[in-house]
Amino acid sequence: MDRGFYNEDFDIEELIRFKSDQFNMRPSENVWKRISKKIHPVTPYLWVGFAVLLTGVGYFAATETSLLYEDAATLSHKISARTVVASSAKSTLLNRPSTTSDFVQGKELNNGISLTLTLPLTNRLTLETSSSLLKRQEVYAAFPVNTNTLTEIPVQPIQETNNEDQTYYPRVSVYAKPGQSLTQTGKIEPLLPLSIGLKSKEDKGMQGHEKLNWLQEYAAYELSLPKKRRVNWLVTLSPTMNYRRLVGGKTTELPSDVKNGPIALSLKGNVDALVNHQPARGLEMSSLFAYTMNRKWTFLTGVQFNYSRYDIKAFSAPANEKATISLSRYSGVQELTSYTVLRNFGGTAEKTLENEYYQVSLPVGMQYTLAEAGRWHLGLSGTIQPTYLLNKNNYLISTDYKNYTKEPTLVNPWNINTSAEAFIAYKYGNTRIQVGPQFRYQLFSSFAKEYPVKEYLMQYGFKVGISRTVH
Amino acid sequence: MTEEAILAGCLQNNAPCQKELYNRYSPKMMAVCYRFGQNREDAEDMLQEGFIKVFTQIHTFRNQGALEGWIRRIIVHTCINHLKKNKKFKESVDLIHANALIVREESVPSIVQAKQIVECIRMLPMGYRTVLNLYAVEGYSHKEIGEMLDIEESTSRSQYTRAKQMLVDILVKKNILSKPQLQADMARVASGR
Numbered sequence: 236m237d238r239g240f241y242n243e244d245f246d247i248e249e250l251i252r253f254k255s256d257q258f259n260m261r262p263s264e265n266v267w268k269r270i271s272k273k274i275h276p277v278t279p280y281l282w283v284g285f286a287v288l289l290t291g292v293g294y295f296a297a298t299e300t301s302l303l304y305e306d307a308a309t310l311s312h313k314i315s316a317r318t319v320v321a322s323s324a325k326s327t328l329l330n331r332p333s334t335t336s337d338f339v340q341g342k343e344l345n346n347g348i349s350l351t352l353t354l355p356l357t358n359r360l361t362l363e364t365s366s367s368l369l370k371r372q373e374v375y376a377a378f379p380v381n382t383n384t385l386t387e388i389p390v391q392p393i394q395e396t397n398n399e400d401q402t403y404y405p406r407v408s409v410y411a412k413p414g415q416s417l418t419q420t421g422k423i424e425p426l427l428p429l430s431i432g433l434k435s436k437e438d439k440g441m442q443g444h445e446k447l448n449w450l451q452e453y454a455a456y457e458l459s460l461p462k463k464r465r466v467n468w469l470v471t472l473s474p475t476m477n478y479r480r481l482v483g484g485k486t487t488e489l490p491s492d493v494k495n496g497p498i499a500l501s502l503k504g505n506v507d508a509l510v511n512h513q514p515a516r517g518l519e520m521s522s523l524f525a526y527t528m529n530r531k532w533t534f535l536t537g538v539q540f541n542y543s544r545y546d547i548k549a550f551s552a553p554a555n556e557k558a559t560i561s562l563s564r565y566s567g568v569q570e571l572t573s574y575t576v577l578r579n580f581g582g583t584a585e586k587t588l589e590n591e592y593y594q595v596s597l598p599v600g601m602q603y604t605l606a607e608a609g610r611w612h613l614g615l616s617g618t619i620q621p622t623y624l625l626n627k628n629n630y631l632i633s634t635d636y637k638n639y640t641k642e643p644t645l646v647n648p649w650n651i652n653t654s655a656e657a658f659i660a661y662k663y664g665n666t667r668i669q670v671g672p673q674f675r676y677q678l679f680s681s682f683a684k685e686y687p688v689k690e691y692l693m694q695y696g697f698k699v700g701i702s703r704t705v706h
Numbered sequence: 707m708t709e710e711a712i713l714a715g716c717l718q719n720n721a722p723c724q725k726e727l728y729n730r731y732s733p734k735m736m737a738v739c740y741r742f743g744q745n746r747e748d749a750e751d752m753l754q755e756g757f758i759k760v761f762t763q764i765h766t767f768r769n770q771g772a773l774e775g776w777i778r779r780i781i782v783h784t785c786i787n788h789l790k791k792n793k794k795f796k797e798s799v800d801l802i803h804a805n806a807l808i809v810r811e812e813s814v815p816s817i818v819q820a821k822q823i824v825e826c827i828r829m830l831p832m833g834y835r836t837v838l839n840l841y842a843v844e845g846y847s848h849k850e851i852g853e854m855l856d857i858e859e860s861t862s863r864s865q866y867t868r869a870k871q872m873l874v875d876i877l878v879k880k881n882i883l884s885k886p887q888l889q890a891d892m893a894r895v896a897s898g899r
Contacts, residue, residue, distance in 0.1 A: 247870060248842040251827070255843045257820040259733035260740050266750050267728055273754075274761045275721060555766065570856060571787045573759070574779070576766040628762050641762050644755070644791065 273627070273643075287522045287538070288472060464665075465527040466706040469537070473519040473673060475696035477543040479681075481507040483688040506688055509636050510579060511548035515589070517694060518542045519675075525602065525702060533602040535618060541675075543592040543692055547630060549639050550582025558638035560631065560645070562685035569685075577639040579632060588639060590629045592681075592692065596620035596652060612660040614669075620652040622677075634687055645686050651678045656698055665704040673698045709773055716764045724761055731774060732757070735781045741827055741839050742785040756784035782844055786854050789836065819882070826876045834869035841866050 483506055523537030555574040562569045577586065600618025607613075627643035658671030673696055680689035707726055715723025736753050743749035759780050767776050827835060836855065840846045841862070846854070848862040855862070 247874060251823065251838070251842045251873070252845075254820045254823040255737070255741065255827075258737045258824045260736040260749075261733055262736045262750050262753055266732075266754050267725065269754050270728065270757050270761070271721070271725075273758050274719070274724065554768065569790050571790070572854060573763075573783060574766070575763070576768065641759065643758065643762075 287540075288470060288520050464704045464706055466704070467525040467527065467533075467667070467702045468705045469521075469523040469525050469535070469700050469702035471519075471521045471523070471698050471700035473696040473698035475517040475519055475541075475543070475675075475694040476514050477517040477545055477692065477694040478514040479512065479545050480691045480693065481510065481512075481688060482680075482691070506632075506636065510632060513546045513548070515544040515546050517544050517696075519694075519696060519698070521598065523598065530607075531604050533604075534600075535602055535616065536597070536599045539596040539598050539620060541592070541594040541596065541622075541694075543594065543694055545590055547588040547590065547639065549586045549588050549630075550578045550580070551584045551586050552576045552578050552582055552638075556638055558633040558640040559635060560640070560642060560686065561634040562645075562683075563687060571642060571645075573640045573642070575638050575640040577630070579636055579638060588630050591626065592629070593625040594622045594650075594652075595625065596622040598654070600654075610662045612662065612667075612669075613658075614660065615655070615657050617655045618653070620654065620675075622650045622652050624648045624650065624681075629681070631682065631686070632688060645683045647679070647681060647683060650681070652676065652692075653678060658698070658700075667702045669698075669700045669702070671698060672696070713764070713767070713773065716761065727760075728757060731777050734774070735777065737824070738778060738781050738844075739785055741824055741843065742782075742789065742836060744832075748788075752785045752788045753781070755788065756781040759784060778844070782840070783854070786836070789832070822880075822882055823877075826873060826880065826882065829876055830869055830872055834865055834872060837862055837865040838869040838873065842870070 519539065519541045521537060521539035523535050523539075526534045528534055552575075555576055556578070558573050558575045560571045560573075562571065577588065598618035598620040600616065602614055602616040605613045605615060624646065627646040627648070628641060629646060630639045631642055631645060632639055652675055654673055654675040656671055656673035658669040660667050660669035675694045675696075677692040680691060682688065682690060707723070712723050712727050712730075716727055732753065735756065736749060739749035739752040739756070740746065743752055756777075760777050763780070767773065827838060830838065837851060840851045840854070841848065848859045848866070851857075851862040852859040857865075
C-alpha cells in the first residue's frame with residue numbers, strides 16, 4: 236500500500252483538523268428564511284388577529300351609526316327583522332317626494348314590535364319602500380277624510396309564540412272605507428298623517444285574496460316578511476389569566492448535589508412543587524359564526540387566536556452548565572444535552588423566564604339558552620378547539636430538575652383545548668352583546684410524549700362579544 | 707459591523723444583526739454540519755436547528771471565549787442530538803467490522819483538497835465519522851465524547867483508532883496522500899510542531 240509521505244512521525248489528526256478548518260460551505264437561501272420565520276414568528280399572525288377584531292368592531296360601529304342618519308323609511312325597515320314596511324308614501328298624482336312628515340316609526344314593546352305607519356290622508360297613495368321585499372302598491376286612505384284630523388289605529392303588538400319552529404309573518408294592511416272618494420280634487424293641504432297599525436300575527440297559510448275578502452274589500456294588500464335569519468357573526472375579546480399544571484416524574488426530594496447560591500430553595504414533592512411558576516395575563520380573540528338551530532340551541536364555529544403566558548422564577552448560574560433531558564423511547568433512554576446559565580434552585584441572581592404561547596384554533600361547539608326575559612338572555616356555551624402552536628421557543632426543565640433550557644423539537648405544535656363559558660346577553664334588533672366568564676383547558680401535554688414532564692395549560696377570563704345577524 | 711455590535715443587536719432580537727451573525731458564521735458551521743450529516747439536506751436541517759438555538763440562547767453567552775467557539779459548540783451538540791433522535795447514530799457505533807469499505811473513483815471529487823479530505827471523512831460509517839470529527843476536528847476528549855454519545859470512554863478510543871486507520875486507507879487508495887499540494891501541506895504542518 237502506497238502511503239506516500241504518511242509515516243508514524245506524521246500526525247494525521249493535525250492534517251484532518253487543518254484541512255477541515257479550511258473547508259467552508261454556503262447553505263441554501265431557504266435555510267435563513269426558515270430560521271427567520273422561527274425566531275420572528277408571531278407579528279403577522281398577531282396583526283391578522285387584530286385586523287379581524289378591528290374589522291368586526293368597525294363593521295358593527297359603521298352599521299349602527301348609519302342607522303341614526305338614514306331616513307325614517309329605511310330606519311324602520313331595519314329596526315327589526317319582523318318589521319315590514321312601507322318606508323314612505325307619496326302622491327303619485329303630484330309626484331311629490333317623501334317629506335319628513337311621511338315617516339314610519341317603530342318601537343319595540345315588551346313582547347314584540349308595534350309599528351305606526353303614517354300616510355297623507357286624502358290622497359291616492361302609493362306605498363313605496365326601499366326594501367326589495369315589498370312591492371309597490373296603490374292603497375287607499377281610510378278613515379276620516381277631514382284633513383285636520385289625525386287618526387291613529389291602536390296597534391297590536393306582535394306576539395311571540397312558544398313554537399320556535401313556526402315561521403312568523405307580520406303584516407301591514409291598509410284599507411279604505413267603502414264609498415270614499417279617492418280622487419284628488421285639489422291642492423294638497425297640509426297632509427295629516429294617517430296611522431296604520433301593524434296587525435298581529437296571522438295564519439301564514441291564508442292567501443292574499445282571502446285576506447282581502449276578510450276585510451270585505453277594505454284590505455288592499457298584505458305584506459309579509461321573509462323567514463327568520465339564522466346565521467349570526469360573533470366577534471369576541473377576552474383578557475385572560477393563564478397558568479399551567481405540571482405532571483410527571485416521581486415524588487422526589489431536592490437533588491443532593493444541587494448548587495446553593497445566595498438565594499436557594501428547599502422543596503420536597505412532585506414536579507409541580509419543585510418549580511416556581513406564576514400565572515400571567517394573556518388575551519383571546521375570536522371571530523365565529525353562530526347558526527341558530529332553534530330557540531335553545533346554537534351551533535358555533537370559527538377562528539380563534541390565543542396569547543397565553545406564565546412566568547417561571549429561575550436563577551442565574553455563574554457559568555454555562557450542562558442541562559440534560561432524558562427521553563424515554565422504545566429503544567431505551569436517550570439523552571439530549573445542551574448548555575445553559577439558568578438554574579431552578581439557587582444561583583447568583585433571580586431571573587424571571589416568560590413562557591409565551593401563540594395559538595390559532597378552530598373552535599366547534601354549541602351554545603344553550605338557559606332563560607330569556609324580553610331582550611335579556613342567559614346562556615351557556617362549550618367548544619372543542621383543535622389548536623396549532625405558532626411558536627416553540629419555550630423553556631423546559633431538565634429531567635433532573637436542576638436547569639432550564641430550550642428544546643423546540645420537544646414542543647408539540649398540535650393540541651386540543653376545551654372551553655366552557657356562561658354569559659348574559661342583551662339583544663336589540665339584529666345585534667346582541669354578551670358578557671360572561673370563561674374557562675379553557677388543554678387536553679394534551681404541550682411537550683412530546685418522550686419527555687417525562689407533562690404540561691397542561693389552562694386559563695380563565697372574562698369574555699365580551701358582539702354578534703349580528705347576517706343571513 | 708463589529709462583533710460587539712452584532713452581539714448587542716442580537717440580544718435585542720434585531721433582525722439585521724441576526725442576519726449578519728448568520729452570514730458571518732454559517733459557511734463554517736455548515737461545513738461542521740456537513741461533516742456530521744448524511745447529505746446536504748441533513749446538514750442544512752442541523753444548521754437551521756443549531757442557529758435557532760444560538761439566537762434563542764444568545765443571552766447565555768458570557769463573553770468567556772470567542773463567539774465562534776460558543777456557536778460551534780451549540781452546532782456540534784445540535785448535530786449529535788439530531789443524529790440520536792433520528793436513530794442514525796446508534797446503529798453506526800455498533801458497527802465495528804467495517805473492513806469491506808469500497809472506495810469508488812467518482813465518490814471523491816477532485817476539486818479542492820480540503821473538500822477531498824472532508825468527503826473522505828464522510829465516507830466513513832456514521833459512528834466512526836462522529837468520533838473522528840469530535841476528537842480530531844472539534845477537540846473533545848474521549849471522556850466528553852463518551853458522555854455525549856452514551857458510550858464508554860474505551861469504546862470512543864477504539865472507534866477513533868479504527869476510524870483513523872480507515873481514513874488513511876481511503877486517502878491512500880485515492881492517492882490523495884501522494885498529491886503534491888497535500889504533501890506540501892503535510893510538510894508545513896510537521897514543521898510547525
